[in-house]
Amino acid sequence: xxxxxxxxxxMTTRSILLRDVDHRISQLLTQETREFANFVDxxxxxxxxxxxxxxxxxxxxxxxxxxxxxxEELLGLTGAPGSAPSxxxxxxxxxxxxxxxxRDALARILASSASFGTLHRPQGDVRWAxxxxxxxxxxxVPSAAPPGAFVVAFHAGHEQAIAAEAFRTQLAISGVALxxxxxxxxxxxxxxxxxxxxxxxxxxxxTEQDLTRRIPVRGRDDIALLAETFNAMLDRLERAFAAxxxxxxxxxxxxxxxxxxxxxxxxxxxxxxxxxxxxxxxVTDELDRMSRIVEDLLLxxxxxxxxxxxxxxxxxxxxxxxVFVKARALGEREWVLDGVADREAELDPQRxxxxxxxxxxxxxxxxxxxxxxxIGSREADGRIELYVADSGPGVRTEDAAVIFERxxxxxxxxxxxxxxxxxxxxxxxxxIAEGHRGRVxxxxxxGGGATFVLVLEEDHDR
Ligand SMILES: Nc1ncnc2c1ncn2[C@@H]1O[C@H](COP(=O)(O)OP(=O)(O)OP(=O)(O)O)[C@@H](O)[C@H]1O
Ligand SMILES: [Mg+2]
Numbered sequence: 001x002x003x004x005x006x007x008x009x010x011m012t013t014r015s016i017l018l019r020d021v022d023h024r025i026s027q028l029l030t031q032e033t034r035e036f037a038n039f040v041d042x043x044x045x046x047x048x049x050x051x052x053x054x055x056x057x058x059x060x061x062x063x064x065x066x067x068x069x070x071x072e073e074l075l076g077l078t079g080a081p082g083s084a085p086s087x088x089x090x091x092x093x094x095x096x097x098x099x100x101x102x103r104d105a106l107a108r109i110l111a112s113s114a115s116f117g118t119l120h121r122p123q124g125d126v127r128w129a130x131x132x133x134x135x136x137x138x139x140x141v142p143s144a145a146p147p148g149a150f151v152v153a154f155h156a157g158h159e160q161a162i163a164a165e166a167f168r169t170q171l172a173i174s175g176v177a178l179x180x181x182x183x184x185x186x187x188x189x190x191x192x193x194x195x196x197x198x199x200x201x202x203x204x205x206x207t208e209q210d211l212t213r214r215i216p217v218r219g220r221d222d223i224a225l226l227a228e229t230f231n232a233m234l235d236r237l238e239r240a241f242a243a244x245x246x247x248x249x250x251x252x253x254x255x256x257x258x259x260x261x262x263x264x265x266x267x268x269x270x271x272x273x274x275x276x277x278x279x280x281x282x283v284t285d286e287l288d289r290m291s292r293i294v295e296d297l298l299l300x301x302x303x304x305x306x307x308x309x310x311x312x313x314x315x316x317x318x319x320x321x322x323v324f325v326k327a328r329a330l331g332e333r334e335w336v337l338d339g340v341a342d343r344e345a346e347l348d349p350q351r352x353x354x355x356x357x358x359x360x361x362x363x364x365x366x367x368x369x370x371x372x373x374x375i376g377s378r379e380a381d382g383r384i385e386l387y388v389a390d391s392g393p394g395v396r397t398e399d400a401a402v403i404f405e406r407x408x409x410x411x412x413x414x415x416x417x418x419x420x421x422x423x424x425x426x427x428x429x430x431x432i433a434e435g436h437r438g439r440v441x442x443x444x445x446x447g448g449g450a451t452f453v454l455v456l457e458e459d460h461d462r
Contacts (some may be wrong), residue, residue, distance in 0.1 A: 002177075002178055002181060002182075005176035006177065006178060007171075007174070008176055009170070009174070010167055010170045010171050011167075011189045012165070012319045013106075013166065013167065013170055013184055014051060014163060014164070014167035014170075015180050015250065016161075016182070017163035017166055018160065018163050018166070019054075020162055020373075021156065021159040021160060021162075023121070024159075025127045025156055025159070025287040026155045027130035028069070028072065028152075028154060029116065029128070029152055029154060030096060030129070030366055031131065031211060032072075032074065033115075033129045033131050033150070033152060035066075035131075036062060036131050036150045036152075037349040038069075039058075039062050040052075040058065040131075040133065042050070043061065043062065045057060045061065046061065047211055054080045055078055055147055055148030056076070056088070056148065057132040057164060058080065058133065058148075059076025059088050059133070059148060059150060061089055062076070062431065063076055063082075063088055063089065063090045064090075064152070064215065066090050066143070066218060068090050068413065069154075070158075071154055071155045071157075072090075072152065072153070072155075073089075073090070073099050073100065073151075073152070073153040073154075073155070073196075074088055074090040074150075074151075074152050075088065075089060075099065075106070075150075075152075075153065076088035076148065076149075076150055076151075077106060077109075077110055077148060077149045077150075077151055078147060078148040079147070079148075081100065085103075085106055085110055087100045087106065088412050092232070094328065097384035099119075099126060099128075099153045099155075102123070104119070104312050105119055105121065105126070106151070109128055109149075109151055109153075110130075110149060110151075114130075115129060115130050115131065115132075116128070116129050116130075116259060117130075118156075119153075123155075123157065124155055124156065124157025124158075125155075125160070126154065126155055126156065127153070127154045127156050127159060128151055128152065128153040128154070129151070129152050130150070130151050130152075131149060131150045131151075132148070132149045133147065133150065136445075142236075142282075149252060149315065165338040175460075180200065180277060180395070183454075189296050190298055195218070195223040195224075195227070196223065197225075198215060198216070198227075199215055199226065199230060201271055202214070202215045202230075203230070206234070207381065210325055211237055211238040211257060212238070213228040213234075214231045214399055215230055215231055215372055217231070220375060232379045237275060245408045246404060248406040249295075250406060251293075251297055252408075252412070253407075254293055254407060254422045255290060255293060255294070258286040258287070258289055258290040258293075261282075261286050262283050262286050262287065265279045265282050265283050265286075266279070266283065269357070274445045289422075292421075292422075293422045293424065295433065296422065296424040296425075296428060297424070299428055299431075300341070300406065300428060300431060301425060302426065303428075303431035303432075303434075305317065305450070306352075306432070308435050309348045309351050309436055310348050310436035311346045311347050311348050311436065312346065312347075312348070313344050314344065314345055314346070314347045314349045314352075315322060315342075315343075315344055315345070316327045316340070316341045316343055316345050316347075316377050316384065317340045317341065317342045317343075317377075319347070319349050319352060319377070320337070320340045320341070320375065320377040320386065321337065321340065321354060322349075323352075323356040323357065323375060324337045324358075324375045324384075325358075326357055326389050327356070327357060327373070327388075329373055329374040330357075330360055330361055330364045331364040331369065332369040332370070333363075333364060333369060333370070333371055333372070333373045334371060334372040334373065335373055335375070336373070336375070337373060337374075337375055337376065338356075338372045338374040338376030338387075338389070339376040340376065340377060341376055341377045341378050341384065343379065345384050345458070347384075347436060347456065348435070348436070349433065350431075351432045351436075352386065352432065352436075352454070353430060354428070355432040355433065355440075355454060356375070356386060356388060356434060356454070357431060358406060358426070358428055358429050359452045360373065360386035361425065362425055362426070362450075363388050363390035363392065363450070365421075366450065367390050368390035371391045371392065372390070372391045373388065373390045373391070374387075374388070374389040374390075375387070375388050375389075378399060382457075382458050383438075383455055383456060383457055383458055384455075384456045384457055384458060385453050385454065385456075386453070386454040387443075387452065387453040387454070388451070388452050389445055389450070389451035389452075390445075390449045390450055391445075391447065392446065392448075392449050392450060393448070393449075394444075394445065394448055394449050394450045395409055395442055396410060396449050397442040398411075400442050403423075403426050403442075404426045404427060404429075404440065405423065405427065406423070406424060406427045406461060407422060408423050409421070409423040414422045428450075429452070429454070432454075433455070433456070435455050436454075436457075437453050437456075437457055438454060438456035438457055439455050440452060440453065440454055440455070441453045441455055
C-alpha cells in the first residue's frame with residue numbers, strides 16, 4: 001500500500017514539475033517573441049534615428065540590447081532563401097548546447113511553417129519560437145522563405161534534468177521511508193503478537209493428561225485478560241477432568257466388589273442343593289445391587305443432558321399424595337402425610353417422585369419399624385418445598401457436607417443396618433433438584449432425625 005502510494009506521489013510530483021518547466025518555457029518564449037514584435041513595430045535605429053530597413057541591422061540592434069537566460073539562446077537568422085542562413089548571436093549568450101553552430105537545425109527551424117516548435121537533438125530537447133521579418137521591399141524573386149527571422153531557443157534539457165533529479169531523490173527517500181516503516185511495523189507487530197504466541201504455545205502444549213500448564217500473566221492489558229480467562233478455563237477443565245476420573249475410578253471400584261463376591265461364591269459352590277440355593281440367592285442379590293448401581297450411574301450420566309428434566313404444570317397436592325402412597329410400600333413405618341401445598345407448579349412429576357422415593361428409601365434405611373416418617377409439601381418465600389422427615393439417628397455434622405457427593409456414604413451408626421447402597425441416592429436427588437434449578441437441603445429435625453428438603457424456585461423457567 002505504502003509503496004504504491006509513495007510511487008504515485010513521486011510520479012505526480014514529476015509530472016507536475018515537468019508541466020511547470022514546460023509552462024515556464026512557453027511563457028518565456030512568448031515574452032521574448034512579443035518583445036521582438038514590439039521592437040519591430042516601434043524600434044528605431046540609434047545611428048539614424050529612423051525605422052529599420054535592413055532585417056540584419058534590426059536583429060543586430062535588438063540582440064545587443066537583450067539579456068538571455070543561461071539556457072536561452074537568442075538568434076537572428078538572415079540569408080537568401082534556399083541557402084544556409086547566416087547567424088547573429090546575442091553577444092552575452094552563455095547557452096551550453098549551442099544551437100547557433102547547428103546549421104542543419106537552424107535551417108529546419110527557418111523552413112518550418114510553424115512559429116513554435118520543439119527540436120529533438122541528441123544533446124537534449126530545444127523549444128523554440130520564431131518571428132519572421134517581412135522584407136522591407138518585395139524581393140526580386142518571390143520565395144516562401146523570409147529573408148530573416150528572430151529565433152529564441154530554450155534548451156529544456158537542464159530544467160528537465162532538474163525535474164528528473166527531484167523525482168529520483170523523492171523515489172530514493174520514499175524507498176528509505178518504506179524500508180523503515182516496514183522494519184518498524186514488523187518489530188511493533190511482533191511485539192504486539194508476542195503474548196499471543198505465548199498463549200498459542202501454551203495451548204499447543206496442553207494435553208488431556210496434562211492440564212497443569214498455565215500461561216504467565218503480565219500487565220493488565222487485553223492480552224493479560226485473555227491469558228487470565230484462558231487460565232480460568234483451564235482450571236475448570238482440570239477440575240472437570242479430575243472429577244470425571246474420580247467418578248470412573250469410584251464406579252469401577254463399586255462394580256468390582258459385587259463381581260468379586262459373585263465370583264467367590266460361584267467358585268466355592270459345592271454340590272449340596274441347599275448350599276447351591278443359598279449361593280444363587282446371594283449371587284442374585286449381588287447382581288441386583290450391581291444392576292441398581294449401573295442404572296443409577298446411567299441416570300446420573302443422563303442428568304448432564306438438557307432433557308433430563310421436562311417440566312409441566314403439576315398439581316402439587318396430587319403429586320405429594322402420590323409420593324406418599326408409593327413411599328408407604330417401602331416399609332412398615334408410621335407414615336404421616338404432613339401437609340400439602342394445594343397449588344399448581346411447573347415440575348417434572350416423574351423425576352420429583354423419583355427423588356422423593358430415594359429420600360423415603362433412605363429414611364426407611366435409617367429407621368426401624370414403627371418409627372415415624374413424615375412426607376409433605378409447602379410453599380415458603382415464593383419457593384416450593386417437598387420434604388421427607390424421619391425420626392432416625394440423623395446425619396452426623398461431619399457427614400452432612402459429603403453425603404450429597406457421588407459414592408459417598410455417611411459413617412455407619414450403631415443400631416442401624418448399613419444400606420448396602422453405593423452412595424448414589426442423594427447425588428441423584430441433588431441432580432434432579434438442580435435440573436429444576438433448585439437444591440436439596442439437609443435440615444435439623446425436632447426430636448432428632450433427618451429432614452431432607454427439595455427446595456424448588458417457583459419461577460425456575462421464567
Ligand atoms: N435419612 C437419613 N438418615 C441418616 N443418614 C442418612 C439418611 N439419608 C442418607 N443418609 C446418609 O447419607 C449417605 C448417602 O446416602 P445415599 O442415598 O446417597 O447413599 P446410600 O443410601 O448409602 O446408597 P444408595 O442410595 O446408592 O443405595 C448414607 O450412606 C447415609 O450415611
Ligand atoms: Mg440412598
